[in-house]
Amino acid sequence: MTVFKSMNPLKKATRNDLANLCEALWGWKPCADWIEEQKYHKCLHQDPRCHHQRAERLQLFFDFYGEITAYYVPEFSSSLPPAFNSHGDLIAIIQYIKKNADKPRVQLTLEHFGISGQPRVSPSPSPSSDQNRAFDLAARVITTFECTIEGQADSQLEAGLHPAIWPSDRTFNQFVDSCIPKQSQLRVGPYNDIAQQPQLHLGSLTVKRLKRIAKLTIVRTDDLGSHLLLDRKNGTVAIYHHTSVLKEHLMMAQTQHHTPGPSTSQHSNLPKDLVQETMYTLKHVLFPVDPESRSLLQSLITKDKFDPDLRNDIDTSWQQHEAPMVYEHWGLRLMDLYDEIQTPTPRGYLERWMERKSGSRYVMMATLAGVLIAIMLGVLSLAVSIFQAWVGWQQWQHPVSS
Structure with a gap:
């Protein structure tokens, strides 16, 4: 090379x-x-x-x-x-x-x-x-x-x-x-009618919970197509970090929208809703404004070369409305992360062994073993009772004179 x-x-x-x-x-x-x-x-x-x-x-x-x-x-x-x-x-x-x-x-x-x-x-x-x-x-x-x-x-x-x-x-x-086609709509907000539309709390998918509960490693990616991509086998989640670039795309789209003149085939480098939705996943979902999230973000910026613009909470020109927001592009990947937090994939040897032992087939085997042990104990108890009855009958038939 x-x-x-x-x-x-x-x-x-x-x-x-x-x-x-x-x-x-x-x-x-x-x-x-x-x-x-x-x-x-x-x-x-x-x-x-x-x-x-x-x-x-x-x-x-x-x-x-x-x-x-x-x-x-x-x-x-x-x-x-x-x-x-x-x-x-x-x-x-x-x-x-x-x-x-x-x-x-x-x-x-x-x-x-x-x-x-x-x-x-x-x-x-x-x-x-x-x-x-x-x-x-x-x-x-x-x-x-x-x-x-x-x-x-x-x-x-x-x-x-x-x-x-x-x-x-x-x-x-x-x-x-x-x-990144529109696949499903995922609204982030309070639970009210989950049967009609899946919903998540904003605080349930933060980076700190992904690391602490799901034990995932955060991986920086320069490929927008890999954003929020979960790798269960290796225990990683990729995060696209170029918010400074996303803001440039949005400012370009806004400038073209307000510029008079004939329309052209090229409106922006990326769809505006995709860019804005990506910004929301970064600014509202993964890195909310709290001390622990800010500390993790600073560590990612310092050690893993994440975009320093991620910590800029002053510029909100990209934001047109407050969350909750419908996630049409990243909804499925957010659901994957939510499922991973709810049911974390076993990482260590002990966790994998315990997970294998907790499978439904092992539960059935454990139940069957318990039934067999109970039957054996019942048979032994019956045998002891019969033996005691036989001993008592023998003592009655052949009393021992003192």
Whole structure:
């Protein structure tokens, strides 16, 4: 992998590349002071449009971007040029996807790489497998979903064990909607009519209860598709932590909503309800405002590099209404966590042994054994009574003279 990384045209992203990335994703660009790594306090007071602080809050996202692009692997077995020669090429694909989010993937790929009469971005097109990897990577940067095209095994290995599939005949909007589809409605609030709609108390699914009662290990994930994913076998639950990125998606959607002009096919990088629902799971469910939860959150930020924006309780611009809230995207995973708290999976050897012994078949066996023991004791008691009666009868028949 070191050899591949040294030959990777995306191995290092400059601050100017990151500034262009912000402009492509959210429509704003950090100031020159941030790009040149200069002090920014004067800039903030002189120009209210300066986005220096927003860029500073996105540092973990920039680290994530640098990590996934640093291991981009071109098609070395072909004489054709790679899909990327610089970060500008990747940003160009991001912009093209966002502007044409209602076109099928195969059409986007053919048009962008200069096939079917469209202008080419390079003298000759790249290998098809490299083109697919390029669009997978661009989609991952836009959404933070691990992405791959169907039937491309090497891309699946790069994307992860459970990547989201972006089929060649589906648009980017369709791909995003299919990643975390609306499955069930779970309302978080007081119990009142659980027969009609499952409900949970906000305090029942906090991180502190997941650790203390279910004995789960909290795992940081940069893949939004893995958020709240429970692994019972390994005793882990994944938590997506990039709240600073989620807020940027919401602010972008709000800006586009209030901007006059003709409608476009691309409204936001992610569905607004999915982003807002994810924020609620983080801010209201997992990390409520109490000393123990705050302490656990600070530990995760310090030791496991969770987004520091998670502890920011001042900015509530993303919040349109108070909980309870209907969870249409994450409801099933929240129910899985609730079930795990109610009936924790045995973790240690002793707990597993006790759990096996407490199964219904063992209860039946224990009951049967108790019945057999009772019968045996009854038979022994009857035998003793008979023996005592026989001894008494013998003494009556043959009295012993004193």
